[in-house]
Amino acid sequence: MLLSLNGFTQNLGLKAYGKSDSETSTIKNLNYTAFHKNYKSVKLEVDSIQNALLKMGYIENELKFIKKINDSTVESLIHLKNKIDTIYIYHDKNEINTSKINQVSKIINDTCFAVKVSNLENTLNYLNAEISKKGFPFSNLKLSNIKKRDSISLKAFLKLNTSKQKRTIDHIIIKGYQKFPKAYLKHFLKIKPCQTFDLNHIKLKTEQLNNMNFARETKSPEVLFTKDSTSLYLYIEKTQSNTFDGFIGFGTNEDTNKLEFDGYLNLTLINNLNFGxxxxxxxxxxxxDQRTFETNLTLPYLFNTPIGVELMLRLFKKDSSFTTANQSAKLHYQINSKNKALVGITSTESNNLRSENTASLVSDYTTFNYTLGYEFNSSRTLNLLFPFNSKLYTNIGFGKRKTSNAHENQTLASLDGFKIFNLNHKNSLYIRTYGEALISNNYYENELLRFGGINSIRGFEENSLYASLFGLINSEYRFQLSNTIYIHSIIDAAYFENKTTDTHEKLYGFGFGFGLLTKTGLFKLNYALGKTENENAKLSNSKIHLSFIANF
Structure with missing residues (x-):
C-alpha cells in the first residue's frame, strides 16, 4: 500500500502519438501539457487534445487507448483519420444579413456559404454577436443535419433561435450619483431610451465615464429583462473635480542681482451645479511687473443638445506701458467623448498708457476675429500622477485690426498638444509641442505673443519673451520611484521671431524636477537653467518653480 500511494504522488508524464509520423507531428504541434499530478489530469488533457483536433478538422479522430506504461509514464494513441477542410452552411437569407456573411466567407451565394472548419466556432460566434447587436440578446445559432459532402468537406443547415420581440432600452436607472446630468447620457455616452439594446456596446460606452473629470463608473452596467421591457442600470459615482493650481517662482534679477518672486493662482470649479x-x-x-486676470465659463449641452458655449475674459497690464482686454464667445459641438469642434468670435482692445512718443511700438487698437478650433482629449489612465495620456488643441482666427488711421487683416493660429510614451510601468517619456503665430503686415508691441516660464519654456521669466511667431518643445524623461513620487529631466527648446525688433532666436532650457502626490494634491518642483543660442549658460539665470495642484 505504501509503494502504491508513493507511485500516485509522483508526476505522470503523458506521451500522445498518432498512427503515423505525420499524425504524431500534428499532435506534438498542439503543445499539450506533458506532466500531470494524477491520472485524472492526464485523462482531461487527452480530452483537450481531441477537442483541439476536432476544431482543426479531424472530426473523426478516435482515441485507440490510454494506458499506464509504468509508474511515471502514460501513453495515448489517437488516430486522426481523414481531415475535413471545409463546411458548406445552408441558411435562410431572410434571417442573416448577407453583408455580415461576406465578412467571414469568400465562397457565398444566396442560400449557402463556406468556411474553414478551423474557423467554424469563431464564425458562428461572430454571426451570433451581430444578431445580438440588433436587439436580440438571447439569440443562438446551431448547425443541424450535418453530413459529409465529399471526402474533405461537410454540409449543414444553420438554425437561428431568437425571440420575435426586438429589445430596446426602455428605462435608464442611475445608481449612486442620482443628480448625474442626463444630457451627458445622450450626447457624451450616446445612450438613450428607445435605443436598440446591445450590452457589449453599452459597456464600451460607459467606460468613457472614466474620461470625465467629475464622475466615474463604479461597476459594469446591469440589465433587468422583463416580459415587455428592458431596464438598464448604470453605477456612477461623483468625484472630486474642483482644482486649485498655483506656483511660486524665484530667481535673481540680472540688473539688480536681487531675488525676485513671481507666481500665479488658478482656481477651477467643475460641476458644482450638477450641470457639467x-x-x-x-x-x-x-x-x-505684468499682471494677468482671466476668467472662463463653459456650459455644455445647452437645451439638451450636443452644443455648448464657452465664454472668456482676459485682462492684461504691462507696468505703465499698456493694457489689453480680450473677450471671446465660442460654441462647441461634442462629436463624441474625446473630440470637440469649436467656432466663435474673439475681440481685443488695447490701450497705450504711455504719454511720450514711443515711435509707434505701442498703439491703441481693436481687433475682431472669427475662430475655428478642434480639441482632443485621450482616455484617462489609472496612473494618478499622470491621469491623461495625450491631448491636442488647435485654433485659428481670421479678422481685422483697427487703429485710428488704418485697418489691417490678420490671422492668429495656435497649436498645443502632448503625448506620454510609456516605456514600461516605471519609465515614460513626456513630449509637448506648443506654438502660436500672428500673421500681419506690421506689428505693435502690445499685440505680440507672450511666452516663457513654467507653462512654456522653463528657465526663463514668466511671459518675458515677446514674439510674432514662436514654437517650442518640452520634454521630460520620467521615472516613478513609487505610485506617489516621480523624478524627471527637463530639456526644452524653442524658436521665436519678433518682427518689431527683427529678432530671430533659439532658446534652450535644461534642468530637473520631481513630483509628489499627497492626500491634498500634487506638489511639483522644477529647477531649470535657460540660455539663448549665442550665450553661455549662467547659474545666476536659473529658475526654481514650485507648484501645487489640489483637488477638492
Missing part, C-alpha cells in the same frame, strides 16, 4: 459646467479664474503676477 466649468468655471475658471486665473490671476498671474510675474517678475516683469
Amino acid at each position: 459646467e466649468a468655471f475658471r479664474v486665473l490671476y498671474k503676477s510675474d517678475e516683469n
